[in-house]
Amino acid sequence: MSAASAETIRVLGAREHNLRNISLDIPKNKITVFTGVSGSGKSSIVFDTIAIESQRQLYATFPAFIVNFLPRYERPHAEAIENLTAPVIIDQKAVGGGPRSTVGTMTDIYALIRALFARFGSPSTGLVYDYSFNTPQGMCPECDGLGMTVTADPDKLVDRTKSLNDGAILLPGYGVGSGDWQLYGNSGRFDLDKKLADYSDTEWHDLLHGSGGKVELTFNKGTWKANYEGLADKFTRSRLKRDTSGLSEKTREQMQKFLTEGICPACHGARLNEKALATKINGRNIAEWTALQITDLIEVLEQVTDPAALGLAEASRIALGRVADIGLGYLSLDRPTSTLSGGEGQRLKMIKHLGSTLVGMTYIFDEPSVGLHPRDVGRLNHMLEALRDKGNTVLVVEHDPDVIQIADHIVDVGPRAGVHGGEIMFTGSFAELRVADTLTGQGLRRAFAVKDAFRAADGELRVENASAHNLKDVSVGVPTGILTAVTGVAGSGKSSLIRDEFMARYPDSVFVDQSAIAASSRSTPATYLGLMDPIRKLFAKATAKPASLFSFNSDGACTECGGRGVIITEIAYMDPVTTHCESCDGRRFSDEVLALRLRDKSIADVLELSAEEAVEFFPEKALNAKLRTMIEVGLDYLSLGQAMSTLSGGERQRIKLATQLQHSGTVYVLDEPTTGLHMSDVDTLLRLMDGLVERGNTVIVIEHNLDVVAHADWVIDLGPDGGKNGGEIVFTGTPAELLRHPDSLTGEYLRLYKDGSAIRGR
Incomplete structure (x- = not known):
């Protein structure tokens, strides 16, 4: 191998998903951006070919004992993938981490702050773990370090408009005359025909929290005396104060109906015990530090003057500075990671790696500009360039022209999506791409x-x-009957205004976001859109076989993989490992079913059709109409049988929208619908939103994309910045009026793009 060839990652004959036997060289120690329409094959190259093979080969170097605990990846469909380096994959998957995970714990900055308080706080315990809400030494004993408590909600336990004899107790198993009901009905403490709403304070307290005395309960086999215990206390003791891990999902769901969550009354949400909260630095305890906006916490750290503490304070300040530099300075360290958007989570993952001294790595990003205002994309670019300049290879799947612009090398995939994609259309520089056809x-x-x-x-x-x-x-008015864009930098208050406040006041509005779809692991676009039942009936009619035979969840499933198409192996502490089912070749059905035909296609053939192809295959009116909604929302390339779990956030949002298109007089709220959309696909989205408005609907779109903002009839701009510096209405009016507004960051970038001072994009 020549020295020159080792300077590139070489992919030969890649055929993963829709890739058409492609070959390409990707320069090392450079930023390479992969572009192309949604579904063109970008992710198939970067994630499903390069990233998977890098992980597979890296894991093969570990000792056998460690390999047993790691995911096992199948070799991608390619002739060769050469000159790979160790990968760091930074995607948009939810950060997770459970209720104990915060911005501070995820970024490891909280560990620095704990060390600062342990060593230099007053009065200090001297032990770092005493300031962790995840250890017995530091956590609040009332909420176990969660900052929240779950309690029985009296108004959910009972119906106060009824008496005990009328069935006022709503808990399962407390029907009138039952053993549990008798504890109250036979106690002699209550008028059984008196509505609970008419109870005195004493009676109400007695029903929920009373104690003392025996109550005789009557059963078929005799009588039994039980200690009286208030309803709320009994439910809390028997249900909440016990290990619920053995309960069924259904039972846990039933319990949830009677609970309410609130801030812990002992620590007031601080998560820590009194001893930890007593320690202060410059008049603030550690919970007060972590509750500060990160930009404010940086200023607090600059006020630390103890010479011995300067090292830790400076390390903390530098780490926090990285968070602020990526445009997340409006967050606080105590922010639960479960509340972060996909874009916020991805950028926080980046920050962890910026502090790493490893070089020669391959960093792989999935649309890192998601959720960023044009003002903040420059900050993202600096981080990508910093990773490259440290001696790493950076691969980015991206649609944003401002990010594409900084690439050293660009790979454009296409020409279109699905079966019409999978080819390399262009490789070269940004200047060359701008004139490419x-x-x-x-x-x-x-x-x-x-x-x-x-x-x-x-x-x-x-x-x-x-x-x-x-x-x-x-206070603001959202106009009806038109298209309104809600804009502002990240953290300005857009989501708070629309998701939290507007939706609470107008709950009948159709809210369409990019959150995971609550469906089983077997869910597909065909099942989600309600296409499978009519398709199975058509097959049953054509073959004189039962419809259940054409379901991979029922009689027709491949016996080897159970109709999944893959073999799933669960590994403790790791993501499940999936491998291709050799028995059915990933087609989910048994050989008997695959031999049956409707118009010369098997049920597996039909599920492999794209929406565009399926519209031609199914002339049936009801089926055809539903399939056309997929095309209308720009998902013409999506196959009917693709696993819903593999869809991007933007694709999930658009397929949700496909189920909601036929209304009129409805309010639609779309949360960043351009996520994952190529510039040419944005036009499809704009036509879709125009169509909704023209059918008599109101459309509200939370967006950063300036093409959408420029196309709106009305703009509500929040800011002027993020976090504590946001939360105000900066502007309301038409996009043309926003162009002339002197104080709006969105208006500033509209002017830049209109005047040609910046390239088209967000």
Whole structure:
């Protein structure tokens, strides 16, 4: 192998998913951005070929004992993948970590803060673990370090409009006359025909929290005396104060109906015990530090003057500075990771690696610009460049022109999606791509314009005195009958205003976001859209076989994989490992079923059809109409049988939208629908939103994409910045008026793109 060849990652004959036997060289120690429409094959190259093979080969170098605990990856479909380096994959998967995971614990910054308080706080215990809410030494004993307590909700336990004889107790097993009911009905403490709403304070307390005395309970086999115990106390003792891990999912769901979650009354949400909270530095305890906005905490650390503490304080400040530099300075260290968006989580994962001294790695990113205002994309670019400049290879799947612009090398995949994609259309520099005859090149050349004719609203939906999170007593009217864009930098209050405040006031609105779809691991677009039942009936009619035979969840399933198409192996503490089922070749059905045909196609053939192909295959009216909704939302390339778990956030959002398209007079709320969309696909989205409005609906879209903002009829811009510096209405009006607004960051970037001072994009 020549020295020159070792300077590139070489992929030969890649055929994963829709890739058409492609070969390419990717330069090492450079930033390479992969572009192309959604479904073109970008992720198949970067994640399913390069990343998987890098992990597979890396794990093979570990001792056998360790390998037994690691996921096992199948070799990707390619002739050769050469010159790989160790991978670091930074994707948009939810950070997770459970209720004990916070921004501080995820980034390891909380460990530095704990060390600072243990060594230099006053009065200090001297032990770092005394300041951890995840250890018995530091956690609040009331909430076990969660900051929240779950208690029985009296208004859910009983129906106060009824008497005990009328069945006022709503808990399962407490029907009138039952043993549990008799504890109260036979106690002699209550008028059994008196409505609970008419109880005195004493009676109410006695019902929920009373104690003392015996109650005789009557059963078929005789009588038994039991100690009286208030309903709420009994439920708490028998249900909440016990190990619930052995309970069925159904039982746990039933319990949830009677519970309410609130801030822990002992630690007031601080998670720590009194001893830990007593330690202070410059008048603040550790919980007060972690509750500060990160930009404010940096200032607090700058006030630490103890010479012995300067080293730890400086290390903490540098680590926090990285978080602020990526545009997340509005977060606090005590923010639960479960509340982070996919983009926020991905950028925090980046921060962990920026502090690493490892070099010669391959960093792989999945649309890192998701959720970023144009102002903050520059900060992201600096981080990508910093990783490259340390001596690493950086591979980025991206649609944002501002990120594409900094690439040393670009690979454009296409020409279109699904079966119409999977080819390398272009490799080269950004300047060369701008003149290339590809959809990406055309998108980069297209002039940016703000429309000058706007639809008139036919009313408004008011939000008054909104104060969720960082909103500062905001009152605003959302116009009806038109398209409204809600804009602002990350952390400005967009989601708080719309997701929290607006939706609480107008719960009948159709809210479509990118969250995971609550469906089984076997769910597909066909099952989600309700296509499978009519398809099975068509097969049954054509073959004179029972419809259940054409279900991979029932009689027709491959016996080897149970109809999954893959063999799933569960490994403790790791993600499940999936391997291709050799028996059915991943097609899910038994050989008997695969031999049966409808119009010369097996049921597996049909599920492999894209929505675009399926529309031609199924002339049946009901089926055809549902399939056309997939095309209308830009998912024409998606196959009917693709696992829902493999869809991107943007694809999940659009398939949810596909089920909601036929309404009129409805309010639609879309949360960043351009996520994962190529520039050419944004036009499809704009046509879709226009169509919804023209059918008499109101459309509200939370967005950073300036093409969408420029196309809106009305803009509500929040800011002026994020966190404590946001939460205000900066502007309301048309995009044309926003162009002239002097104080809006969104208006500033609209001007930049309109004037040609920046390339098209977010």
